[in-house]
Amino acid sequence: MTSQPRPTDVRQPSALPADTRRPARSRLLVVARAGAVSVAAAVALAGCSTGAPGGTGSAVGASATADGATSGSKPSSSGVRVSGAPAPLAALVSRLYAGGDLTHTSSHSAAAALKTRKAAPGPVTARAEVGSWLGTPVAVVTAGDDVTLAVGPTWKVVGGWWPSLGVAKPSLGGGPRWVLAIGSDARKGQPLERTRADVLQVIGIDGQGGGGVMGMARDLWVPLATGGKGKINSAMVFGGPRAQVSTVRSVTGLPVEGYVVLGFSGFKKIVDDEGGIPIVIPKTVVASHAKNLVIKAGAQTLSGAEALAYARERKTLPDGDFGRSRHQGEVILAAAVKAKLAGPIAIPSALTSFSAVGRSNLSAEQILTFAAGLHQLSPLRVGRGVAQGAFGWAGQQSIVVLGRQARTLFAEFRDGNLS
Template identity: 50%
Template sequence: MPSAFPLASPRPPAARRRPVAVASVATAALLLAGCTGDPAPTASSAAPTTATTSATPSPSPTPAALTVEGADAALTKAVAAVYEGRTGVEAKASLGTWGKEKVAVVTSGDDVTLAVGPRWKVVGGWWPSLDKGPSLGKGPRFVLVMGSDSRSTNLEGSRADTLQVVGVDGKGGAGVVGIPRDLYVPLSTGGSSKINAAFAYGGGRAQVRTVESLSGLPLEGYVVTGFSGFRKIVDDAGGLPLTIARSFTFLGLLDVKKGRQTADGNTVLAYARERKSLPDGDFGRSRHQQEIILAAAAAAKSQGVGSLARAMTITSRHSETDLGAEEALTFLATFYRVDPRKIGHTVVDGAIGTSADGQSIVKVTSSTRTPFRRLADGRL
């Protein structure tokens, strides 16, 4: 799904943002006018006209206070605390939402400050102008990204046909491990079945616990969307730049052309779901899903970290998650410090077999868990 590793209005309209910035500058100017220069002479204190006076140099102008375009007073104060009273700092805030929480990405040159609201709190960022390295949570970190087979906005009782464990090491590295939906494993809800059944029986947390048991990795949480939500995420974001290796017809309904293109929601969903034309079926489909995640990460990075707040708003509107705003904001921001071309990705393997009740399944083998062991440090 789009990152962002990718939306309510992500920023207040321009007509509202401009007065905030103007008011900040005007307030600073008024304060400067009240505290600089010499007091005007009064009748009693004025020097006699016959006195000889010498010119005095004009005082140096006082630097302007920190200003953050698009931010309210509380967010500006939170950002000012990062700069420890420095003046002359000009920044710009991009605002969005994650569930019921507000998020802000504030940029000033190469500096990035991440905050959550409405009582704004700085939760991370990186500040080269202050010689401060990135603060994006303690690595390694892992999140489960899922795509439900639900055709509606109600995901209850559906299965998680897309299962991708996304890891970051906090040092510029990352990795993605895909899990075939037919992998036959013990479920956290009891018994054994195809791994994607855990979501149908117990929701997102049950699926997380099942994947944790298989992988041995501590997952912070999950993000999941259905067919409808996935299409809307892509379309609301303006499409996804994607290279499709071969043409195919999906379910006899949609012709997908090969080549580099800005794919709409229907095309990206078809690419994520197609398996019949692939020589390795579900394994190939999982690789397609990883290509989509990496394409979204590359597109987001090319747009700049200021696009993150909008991307989070779009994703949050059309998905379900148990990640709080701070967790999601700092995790996703990590991908703006990673070269998407260097994100390793793979799909766990297994042996094709049949279950006791006659289902076609993928059996766990001695090498199935190897990719997870490689991802343990947050990168591949």
């Protein structure tokens, strides 16, 4: 890891050129060719699992019906059949569709949304997929167009959407909401959460079908939550990911909810485990830091090593770190495409995979409702941008200074939408 001076030792930049760049923005395009799809929507890889049909993400996923049977084929007395669920979860789903009391088995927001629901008009056949988020059981249950999000081990409904029950709007934690996706620069033997943030991408949803992904140039010179000034990506070195989130909140004015962190090896493992990331590369890139690995232009599926190389390269790009941040956003958006195509049922498996290699301060309810919220996005209402600035110097360090372009981008993202 390249050393950086502590924030209290650095000097203020001087003779900084004016920032004349326009916001780096692009409206979401849906491009399908040779099996590759490129769409802007997002949350790092917390939703790109294809999910094996009928499979589970953890040991708590035994098949059961609402009356406690384990075959998954016998309907309950209320006419609700749930496959892939442990008995307590199946019983909860049965109460949901039968119009039963959910006062003590649902979150406040979900209870409010379900208060006026109607009982199911006929038999219900549902499928559950169960996984784990940092040790907490999570589940997604689908029945036709309905999706129910639940958190264990004492199962409760935390969100979802239920058109069959006459519920008008999805219950997904409201909006707007933002999460910070962090790529840690940790190498072998280094702590994942105490090294520089190699990737900083703010992912937002507005709660009304729109969203955005905003990259933060890692050399932005800003006040740090730990004190003093420094490059924005050094906040995690001095105070961990919570300090990194606090710094981003202060700089952008966005009330970022929390963070997800992945290292290089964890990122590659998730991508490879999920069969790669389908993406359309706009222009061939030679990854100088990865033995000149060539990422060719066009539709393709990137392996973990290729996706990492594409997301980290900056030396051969004409706009350097800004282009690198743009590429990172492209990878996130491409991963979100795969999530969108797999459907909400794939979320538990993806959260389980992330939990094995990543870190987060988001609760199971927060991540489950946020990830599911991505499936409510309209492709034409999601955009992306990169917070840029003018180049300058702080002592011997080359830095990027916040200017009008970045502040305009922050203001535009305050509704959770960059389209």
